[in-house]
Amino acid sequence: METKKIMATFAVLMVALMGVGYAYAHWTDTLLINGTINTGSINVKYTSVTCSDTGTDPDYTKDVGSCTTGISDDGKTFTFTINNAYPSYHFLVTIVIKNFGTVPVYPKSFTYQTSGNPQGADPVESWLTVTPQIGWPVGQIDGGQSTTIVLYVHFEENTPQSATVTITGSLTFWNWNEVQPP
Amino acid sequence: MDYVRRKTSVPAVLVIALLALGLSGFSYAHWTDQLNVQGTINTGNICAEYSPPIAVGDLGPDWMYVEGVGIVQVPGAKDVGSTVVGLQNVDGHAKILTVTINNAYPYYATSIDFHVHNCGSVPITMYQAIFDPEASPGVKVNQTITHTGVVYLDLNGDGQQDVMILWSGIFGNQIDPCFAYMQDMSFIVVVLQPAPQGAHLTFLVELDFMNWNEYVPPPP
Secondary structure, three states: OHHHHHHHHHHHHHHHHHHHHHHHHOOEEEEEEEEEEEEOOOOEEEEEEEEOOOOOOOOOOOOOOEEEEEEOOOOOOEEEEEEOOOOOOEEEEEEEEEEOOOOOEEEEEEEEEEEOOOOOOOOHHHHEEEEEEEOOOOOOEOOOOEEEEEEEEEEOOOOOOOOOOEEEEEEEEEEHHHOOOO | OOOOOOOOOHHHHHHHHHHHHHHHHHHHHOOOOOOOOOOOOOOOOOOEEEEEEEEEOOOOOOEEEEOOOEEEOOOOOOOOOEEEEEEEEEOOEEEEEEEEEEEEOOOEEEEEEEEEEEOOOOOEEEEEEEEOOOOOOOOOOOEEEOOOEEEEEOOOOOOOOOEEEEEOOOOOOEEOOOOOOOEEEEEEEEEOOOOOOOOEEEEEEEEEEEEHHHOOOOOO
């Protein structure tokens, strides 16, 4: 009985060793693929935002309303302030956006919110109309290239008096190849 | 005087000595002749090497990977990314295929077609491809494939897959030692959405070959 056990153990050991021997015994050679991927970047910034109202209100003879603009240090936000607006006050806003990255971008979405519209006033969209004149919808912007958007801003007759309304918007860009043009 | 017959060991020693001498005498005395075997074994060798040309799919306007469709060139495609390949010699054989992709972006895709030549004397078979974590610091998981298929790689260790490699190299095909025949293989690299911008990412793939007769096809 003891002999059978020893023989069985020996047989198992031999089979295991054969297996190991097979795994390590074959000849091998190796080829390498050495891959390097340098990814590009997208980086859009406002480089210029100007209002056409720089004194006398456009198409009028008095300097009543005013429009001032600014760009944040990181170029990602532009601010505008319109003071003393009145019905039929209007002007053009010219926005220049540059892609400082290396990969073309395409606008994916534009969203905005308004707040501060006085109670009882009509919705902001009804008394403040913004009509693109040039460069809208924004197309692809290649790396290192700029695009210019010109917007016509007009205050309608139902503009509420003495109102302070805040508008915040967001224009989102994606790498060009992942946006389906409209 | 009593004669006492005494036992002595002298005859026994004599007998033993005679026997020993006889045996020795026998071994030295007979005529001899002998046949010899002199063997020489020249073993073969296995040697795999890349053989030019290495073909790159991106030769101008970029190709994109579209889920469910594959690699396509969209209308109005731009030439944004680029792929450069090269071969490096080790001990006189092209052992390293370098692939450099520049200005890549999500879903940029590039294909690389290459040939493997058997520079040895014994047929060889590619049995596995290892995406080596030690040689590629960013690759956190050692992935070994033995079938054609898709491999996802996290090249910067952030837990997200940065690159997809569609491997079309055929495992198990025998490549005979021959100046003419070469095994055609290819793979496609697709940059995925989580790939970081402005990054330098690397990967290393080992293609392992063995003598043809010991290749055992892995289970499907």
